[in-house]
Structure formats: C-alpha cells, structure tokens
Amino acid sequence: MRKPPIRWHILVFLAPAVLVYTAIMIIPLFNTLRLALFDEVDRTRVFVGLDNFRTLFGDPLWSDAFLNALGNNFWFFLIHMLVQNPIGILLAAILSHPRLRFAALYRTAIFVPTILSFVIVGFAWKLILSPIWGIAPGMMDAVGLDDYFLPWLGLEGTALTTLALISVWQFVGIPMMLIYAALLSIPEEILEAGECDGITGAAAFWKIKLPLILPSIGIISILTFVGNFNAFDLIYAAQGALAGPDFSTDILGTFMYRTFFGFQLQLGDPHMGSAIASAMFAIILIGVCIYLFGIQTRMRRYQF
Amino acid sequence: MNKARRNPANIIAAHSILILYTVIALFPVFVILINSFKTRRAIFREPLALPDAESFSTVGYETVFNQGDFFGYFQNSMIVTVASLFFILLFGAMAAFALSEYRFKGNTLMGLYLALGIMIPIRIGTVAILEMMVNTGLVNTLWALILVYTAQGLPLAVFILSEFMRQVSDDLKNAGRIDGLSEYTIFFRLVLPLVRPAMATVAVFNMIPIWNDLWFPLILAPAEATKTLTLGSQVFIGQFVTDWNAVLSALGMAIFPVMVLYVIFSRQLIRGITSGAVK
Numbered sequence: 001m002r003k004p005p006i007r008w009h010i011l012v013f014l015a016p017a018v019l020v021y022t023a024i025m026i027i028p029l030f031n032t033l034r035l036a037l038f039d040e041v042d043r044t045r046v047f048v049g050l051d052n053f054r055t056l057f058g059d060p061l062w063s064d065a066f067l068n069a070l071g072n073n074f075w076f077f078l079i080h081m082l083v084q085n086p087i088g089i090l091l092a093a094i095l096s097h098p099r100l101r102f103a104a105l106y107r108t109a110i111f112v113p114t115i116l117s118f119v120i121v122g123f124a125w126k127l128i129l130s131p132i133w134g135i136a137p138g139m140m141d142a143v144g145l146d147d148y149f150l151p152w153l154g155l156e157g158t159a160l161t162t163l164a165l166i167s168v169w170q171f172v173g174i175p176m177m178l179i180y181a182a183l184l185s186i187p188e189e190i191l192e193a194g195e196c197d198g199i200t201g202a203a204a205f206w207k208i209k210l211p212l213i214l215p216s217i218g219i220i221s222i223l224t225f226v227g228n229f230n231a232f233d234l235i236y237a238a239q240g241a242l243a244g245p246d247f248s249t250d251i252l253g254t255f256m257y258r259t260f261f262g263f264q265l266q267l268g269d270p271h272m273g274s275a276i277a278s279a280m281f282a283i284i285l286i287g288v289c290i291y292l293f294g295i296q297t298r299m300r301r302y303q304f
Numbered sequence: 305m306n307k308a309r310r311n312p313a314n315i316i317a318a319h320s321i322l323i324l325y326t327v328i329a330l331f332p333v334f335v336i337l338i339n340s341f342k343t344r345r346a347i348f349r350e351p352l353a354l355p356d357a358e359s360f361s362t363v364g365y366e367t368v369f370n371q372g373d374f375f376g377y378f379q380n381s382m383i384v385t386v387a388s389l390f391f392i393l394l395f396g397a398m399a400a401f402a403l404s405e406y407r408f409k410g411n412t413l414m415g416l417y418l419a420l421g422i423m424i425p426i427r428i429g430t431v432a433i434l435e436m437m438v439n440t441g442l443v444n445t446l447w448a449l450i451l452v453y454t455a456q457g458l459p460l461a462v463f464i465l466s467e468f469m470r471q472v473s474d475d476l477k478n479a480g481r482i483d484g485l486s487e488y489t490i491f492f493r494l495v496l497p498l499v500r501p502a503m504a505t506v507a508v509f510n511m512i513p514i515w516n517d518l519w520f521p522l523i524l525a526p527a528e529a530t531k532t533l534t535l536g537s538q539v540f541i542g543q544f545v546t547d548w549n550a551v552l553s554a555l556g557m558a559i560f561p562v563m564v565l566y567v568i569f570s571r572q573l574i575r576g577i578t579s580g581a582v583k
Contacts, residue, residue: 009487010406014414017399017458020391024455025421028429028436035431091325094318102319108570109326112333115566117516119538120558123551124332133548135335135351169328177574201314222423230425233518237538253427253519260431261523274431281428288423 033281035274052275066276068247069255070283072160076251077228079164080171085220087168088175089213093205095176096183107180111173118170122237125166129153153238156248163249167234171227175220182216183209215299222291229284232257252280333559340364340549340556347548364553367544373528374557377536381561384446384532385514388453389507395454396461397469397503401491403462404469405477415466421459426452427519437524444527452520457510468502469495505576508569515562533558 039048056062091110095103113121128135129152137149152162186209194200194208232253235243241263243250258266260273338354339347346359353359368374403415426433433452434443442448472495480490496503521535531539537558544550566573 007406007408010402010408012488013398013402013491017395017418017462018414020395020451020455021418021421021458024433024451025426025429028432029424029426031432031435032429035435087325091322094321097318100315100318102322106322106326107574110322110329111570111574112563112566113329115512115516115562116333117534117537117558117562118518119516119534119541120336120555120562121332123541123555124336127548127551128332128335133348133351138351172329226423226425230427232427233516236518236522256430257519257523270431270435277428277431281424284424284428 029281032274032277035271036278039271052271053278056272056275056279062272065247065250065255066279069250069252072249073229073231073251075160076164076167076231077225079161080168080224080228081221083165084168084172084224085175085217088172088220089179089217091172091176092179092183093209095180107177110176113170114173116170118233119237121166121170122234125169126153126238129162154245156245159239159245160249163235163238166238167231170234174223178216178220179213182213186212215296218291218295218299222288225287225291226284229280229287252276252283256280336552336555337559340552344549347552361549362553364547364549364551365557367547367550368540368553368557371544371550372536372540372554373531374533374536374540374554376529377531377533378561380446380530380536381515381533384449384453385511387446387450388457388514389510391450391454392457392461392510393503393507396458396506397465397496397499398491399458400462400465400469401495404466405495415462418459418462421456422463426456430519430523434523442524444525444530446525446530448524449520449530449532452524453510453514453517457506457514460509461506464506465499465502468499472498504572508573508576511565511569515565533561 036052037047037049038045039052040046056066094100095107097103127133131137131149131151137146140146140149150158152158190208190212191204194204199207230253231251235249235251235254236257239249241254241258243254256273256276257263259276260268260270262268335351339351341355341362341364342359343361343363346353346355346361350359355361399418403411403418437443437448442451476494477490480494485493515532516534517532518534518538521530521532522538525531526535537554540554541551544554
C-alpha cells in the first residue's frame, strides 16, 4: 500500500476560516492579555509585570471603580436570572400548550424587542420613563399610582435596576424560544403516562416537564452570564460613557471602554484597559468552567 | 385528553397572560412610531393618541433627512452586514465541510479550537484589535468591521453547519467521486445546496447582532463616512436630544428597516431557534 498523498483540499477548506479566526480573534485576545503586563513610560512600552493589576485591585482610585462595576454587573446578572428567565419559562410553558390559538402570532410579537438595537431600546425607554414627556407618570396617574412615580433612570438607587429590567424586556424572547423548543421536544407519551398516574396541569409541569428542560435552563443561564458580563451597549446608549448618575450604572463593559478609549478629559490607557479586559476574561472563563464542569456534567440528560 | 387541558378558565388565563405580555413588548415601539408622525404640541399633549389630520406632521423626518446622512448610514450597515454574512457562510461552510467530511490528524482538536470562540466574546480582545487595525490602516474602514464580525460569527457557524453536514448522505458524495467530481465540486454542487436551511439559520442568527452592534462601530469606525445605522442614530440622537420630533423620527428610521427584515425572516429565525440549532 502506498502512502496517501497530502490532501490539499482539506487545507484549502480550513484555511480561510482558521486564518481569519486566529488573526482577528485568538491573537488579539492573547495580545490583550499580554498588553496588560506592559505600561507606557516616556512613550515607550515597558514590561511591568503585574503592576497594572496591583493598581487595579490595590489603588483605591481604581479598585473602588472596579469593585463598583463588578458589583453592579453581578446585580445586573441577578436581575436577569430572577426576572428574565422565569418570565421566559412561563411564556414558553403557556405557548407550548397544544392547540393554543394564535401561538405563532404571540411568539412573533414577543420576540420583537429582541431584534431592536440597544440604541432604540435605550432611548425609547428613556423617553417613556422621562418625567418631561409624561407617558409613564400619565399612565400611573390613570391607575391611581401617580404618587409612586419617580424618575427611575435618574436616581442612583434605581437606575441600575431599571436598566436591568429594560434589558430583560429586550431579551426575554431568547429564553422563551429556547425553552419553547425544549418543551416541544418532550414526547407526548411521557405526558400521557403521567396523566394515567393522575399528574396533570401544573403538577405535570413541575414534576415532568421542568426536570426535562433543566439542560436548556442551564444553557440559558450561561448565555445570560456571558452576555451580561460583556454588556455595554444599553448602558452606553441610555446613560452615556459615564454610566450616570454618579457611576451607579457602571458595569465592566463601560468601565473598560472609558479606561482604554478615554472620554472627555481623561486620556485612554490601553494597558489598564487590557488589565480590565483580562479580569473580564477571567470572570467569564470561571463562569463557563463552572457551567461546563460543575453543572453540565452533573445534569441528567434524557434521550427520547 | 384530560379535563385540565380543555378547561376554558385555563385557556382564558393563558390568553390574558400572553396578551398582557405582547402589549408590554410592543407598547414602546408603538409609542415611538405614532409620535414620530406628530407635531411637537401633540407629542406632549396627547402622547398616546394616534396622529390625526390636525396633529400629523413629518417635521421630525425632515430634520432627520436634512441633518443626518441616514441613507449613507443605512448603506454602510447593509454593506457590513451582507459582506460579513457572506464570509461567515462561505468560510464557515468550508471549514465545517472539512471537519465533518475528512478524517485527518488533529480534526477533533481543530474543532475544539474553533469552538472556543462560541463562549469567549470577541470584545475582550478589543484593545489589541484596535491596535492592529490602527497599524494596518484599517481603522475607519468598513473592512475593519467586516473582518471582526466574520471572526465573531465563524465559531458558531462552523459548529452548527458541521452538525448538519454530518447528516448529508455519504452515498451521494461517493457517487459524485465515482463520477470523477473533484472535492471542491462535491462541496459546492452537492453539499452546499443540501444544507441551505442550516445556512439560512446561521445567517439569521448573525444578522441581528451585526446590524445592531454599537461597540465595534464606535471604536473601529466612528468616522462620518463609515458610521453604521446604529452608531449614526446614536450620535444623531445625542446631538438633537432636545428636538423631540427629530429624536422620535430618528428612532423610527432605525426601527423600520429592522422591522421589515424581521417580517421577512421571522419564520426562518424562529424555526432556526426552535430546531435546536443552539443546543
């Protein structure tokens, strides 16, 4: 038997994707991690080891801002997990009901916010919640709740939660669709077997369907986590790069943007920006690893 | 079928929850669109009323057309989105074919390497990407955006497409080989047409995030000539923040094209998501 010739076509098929992906994604990723170890002294780039991280975590000027952004980011994520995903599951559970009329119509309509850009979403809600225009206060007045109206986006205590809820409003379609797909793939025989044992309605949901869609809930959780920890656009569109009021809506994405790109009078600092990016990378990596090794492998999957 | 599933009270409850949420989902879009066609007075007086003969006005849209180059922005967004989708699909399908069709050393490893990018957002590398684009002179060109979005879209495209390509029958490809077709012909003429639905799914998945992205246009291509529609409307609204007619019309201008695309592709998108392509 002779040795097979080099199969060039495999190389040709792989090369473009691997080259673009490596050049634009992988190399810059590692370059950013590397840049975090440098600093600019007298206009030359010098290696400073972990100094940037010492500044980021040790210097109160930086660490306060970092911890503020990190804490806000966790709160942002928590709101998504507690509001977006349960609402998504509820809507999917209702939609997956057999013989529900207009299901396709509801599905299409509820998904509309997800396709809008952050700029539209941010400004639209800013206008609606604005005390100047008066749509939100007017509507609350109509149901007798006008005393409870506050300029939510302008108050330090409520701005972040309001933005998180706006983001939930925008993205609820994604968990809804994924859970909906998972629910549809549950075979009818399993549900009928449950019915024979007297498990119907809500009990069927909690005892049969929910355990079966747990893997999908896991995927949604990790997608939400990764999405939230590199979020930027909505905060920037609604509150600007300063993430006001008084940095109360600052998350890691806006913090990194301000640091490396600069804003108003502050000059951009690519090296501190890289240090923040490295911290974000570490956080996302930890989250993904917890999911892959801690959650996904322990979850029981059922083959139908 | 049991009683619980047919209970009219349950059905009414289900519909009321869905209607309530549909209203919540559509209300802001509705309010923006109707007010973008009203006079300034009417916007503030009766924000929830539909525009009528007296309050109808297109003054906001006139400002938008005179002050902002929305056609240029739209064209930029179009070029970036279509070109990125083209490269994602072409390169992604080629790589997916290589990974699913041939056995070679490092196949699994290559698959894992390409899959890394599904979970790690490309934004983390922005500092180095900007530096690279500055060094290569690609800053403020649409190519910078196209390259970044292609790299961003490839991992998931390869993953989804190779799943589908594994299902293409081997007999068909081998029949082609016996007839003397080259591997390239087999890919372009036999396999690609068969995975067209999967390609459409990948396209629709990538279309929305590329069209709506604000981060990379802001950092890599903020010049007036290369602004995308998303960045263009962001900057326009920032400048005209006190001109409510202009702001509302700019939002309306940004909503229309997306809604048109959504109406065309919604079935494909929803089928793509529900067919479990992301599992």
